[in-house]
Amino acid sequence: MNDNQYSIEVTNLKKRFGKHQVINDLSIKIPKGKITTILGFSGAGKSTLLKHFLGLIKPDSGEIYVDKLELSSLEDSDLIIFRRKFGMLFQYAALFDSLTAFDNIAFPIREFSDLNNQEIEEKVNSLIQAVGLESHSAQKFPDELSGGMRKRVGLARALALNPSIMLYDEPTTGLDPITTKMVNDLIKKTSDDGSDRMLTSIIISHDVKASLEISDYIAFLEKGEIVEYLPVEDFKKSENPNVLKFLTL
Amino acid sequence: MIKEQGNFFYHHISDFGRFVLKTISGLGKFSNFSSKFFYWLIKPPLRYKLLIEQLYYIGNKSLFIVCLAGIFTGMVLAYQTYFGFKLISVDSLVGPVVAISMARELAPVLTGLIVAGRAGSAMAAQIGTMKVTEQIDALEVMGIDSFQYLAVPRIIAGTLSLPILSIIFLLIGNLGGWFVGTSALMIDEALYFSKLGEFMFIEDIIQGVIKSFVFGFIISLVGTYFGFNVSKGAEGVGKGTNRAVVWGMISVLTVDYFLTSLLVKIL
Numbered sequence: 001m002n003d004n005q006y007s008i009e010v011t012n013l014k015k016r017f018g019k020h021q022v023i024n025d026l027s028i029k030i031p032k033g034k035i036t037t038i039l040g041f042s043g044a045g046k047s048t049l050l051k052h053f054l055g056l057i058k059p060d061s062g063e064i065y066v067d068k069l070e071l072s073s074l075e076d077s078d079l080i081i082f083r084r085k086f087g088m089l090f091q092y093a094a095l096f097d098s099l100t101a102f103d104n105i106a107f108p109i110r111e112f113s114d115l116n117n118q119e120i121e122e123k124v125n126s127l128i129q130a131v132g133l134e135s136h137s138a139q140k141f142p143d144e145l146s147g148g149m150r151k152r153v154g155l156a157r158a159l160a161l162n163p164s165i166m167l168y169d170e171p172t173t174g175l176d177p178i179t180t181k182m183v184n185d186l187i188k189k190t191s192d193d194g195s196d197r198m199l200t201s202i203i204i205s206h207d208v209k210a211s212l213e214i215s216d217y218i219a220f221l222e223k224g225e226i227v228e229y230l231p232v233e234d235f236k237k238s239e240n241p242n243v244l245k246f247l248t249l
Numbered sequence: 250m251i252k253e254q255g256n257f258f259y260h261h262i263s264d265f266g267r268f269v270l271k272t273i274s275g276l277g278k279f280s281n282f283s284s285k286f287f288y289w290l291i292k293p294p295l296r297y298k299l300l301i302e303q304l305y306y307i308g309n310k311s312l313f314i315v316c317l318a319g320i321f322t323g324m325v326l327a328y329q330t331y332f333g334f335k336l337i338s339v340d341s342l343v344g345p346v347v348a349i350s351m352a353r354e355l356a357p358v359l360t361g362l363i364v365a366g367r368a369g370s371a372m373a374a375q376i377g378t379m380k381v382t383e384q385i386d387a388l389e390v391m392g393i394d395s396f397q398y399l400a401v402p403r404i405i406a407g408t409l410s411l412p413i414l415s416i417i418f419l420l421i422g423n424l425g426g427w428f429v430g431t432s433a434l435m436i437d438e439a440l441y442f443s444k445l446g447e448f449m450f451i452e453d454i455i456q457g458v459i460k461s462f463v464f465g466f467i468i469s470l471v472g473t474y475f476g477f478n479v480s481k482g483a484e485g486v487g488k489g490t491n492r493a494v495v496w497g498m499i500s501v502l503t504v505d506y507f508l509t510s511l512l513v514k515i516l
Contacts, residue, residue, distance in 0.1 A: 083391070
């Protein structure tokens with residue numbers, strides 16, 4: 001792969017919180033248009049790494065390039081604009097509880113586009129269809145929706161501004177097997193929607209089975225370091241003892 | 250024995266040191282948070298819809314409790330003043346005493362305490378809940394500054410609402426004082442009003458209004474600060490809410506003293 005084929009490039013990233021070295025000299029290149037899963041046990045530094053990609057946390061040392069843009073060179077005001085290239089599905093969807101599902105999805109569109117009300121409604125309805133949400137659910141508030149439906153709304157909201165990079169933070173944690181499959185299918189469908197926009201998907205997870213099913217690449221993170229990073233078929237054959245331990249769980 | 254005493258002092262000194270460091274660090278964080286408000290105040294867009302929602306919540310929804318507190322404070326004050334003043338035969342001064350103490354102190358301070366308890370706690374709880382449920386992270390990921398979106402409208406609304414609520418408290422309180430004074434304590438109505446005009450000046454009201462602006466700003470700043478600094482789930486939200494009320498009230502009472510000593514010199 002040449003350098004233009006990577007969405008995110010991280011070199012020698014280090015981050016310490018107090019006495020705890022959370023990220024330890026981590027380097028990784030995440031390919032454009034592919035699904036990359038970062039696997040690891042709880043506390044391995046997965047979420048911290050994700051927040052570095054977004055510029056929500058500043059590294060102690062090391063460099064992070066997103067679409068060739070070095071994050072430490074950006075001012076706070078530029079970072080705010082930079083983050084619009086990301087969409088993110090949070091672990092528990094993080095829907096705004098004072099807004100209906102429809103208004104949650106419409107929120108970023110209202111904030112950042114000049115579309116009129118009718119155009120916004122059309123766009124939201126197409127997103128609702130794309131994530132397989134029933135239209136009557138759109139008028140419900142988040143506390144009236146099931147976990148699976150909340151994830152669908154969260155995904156629709158994340159996709160509303162056509163991001164070039166989608167981040168998924170533990171997308172299937174706490175869901176039943178049927179809903180887990182539905183969310184995984186949605187991630188796969190979203191990543192490969194037939195268009196030529198090359199959506200890069202990064203999943204943070206500890207769900208081995210799902211990761212092997214939907215990912216193109218898998219990185220294994222342990223104690224703040226990437227100890228294995230391979231295409232999924234090679235990852236299955238990894239002989240790294242820590243990966244083997246994780247795969248047999 | 251000597252070693253034990255040494256350990257005892259060592260622990261107390263290190264505890265005190267930790268307390269001082271924590272306080273200085275907290276003050277630094279709060280100052281940084283406050284300065285962000287002035288930065289974002291002049292940076293567009295000002296979110297009018299959110300501002301109106303907050304004005305409605307802090308102002309309109311506090312109206313009932315403010316009126317209730319105002320009328321009873323005025324009535325009780327008239328009663329207490331009357332029995333004291335009657336002993337020295339100046340009971341005709343009940344009206345001005347009620348009005349001046351209401352305008353200068355009781356209206357801004359009691360309204361401040363009510364709003365700190367009602368709206369300051371709500372600000373901390375709302376923002377704190379949004380923080381622990383990652384809603385604030387969701388705003389940031391969308392490219393929206395959470396401080397500008399959540400704190401700025403609340404702080405402006407708090408600063409603008411409190412003077413209005415305080416003036417309403419003053420009017421209703423005086424109405425209560427007048428009612429008790431003229432109907433229960435049998436003070437002559439004409440005397441009540443003539444003395445009021447003789448002793449009360451516009452500066453008394455201005456002093457109260459200035460205090461209300463400052464209290465409104467501080468209460469909303471403290472409420473939003475503790476909301477943004479919530480940690481550790483539901484328990485953290487509870488603690489943050491509690492701190493917002495306690496520190497909101499302490500700030501009102503402390504700042505009131507310094508503001509009074511300043512305003513009596515310049516007004």
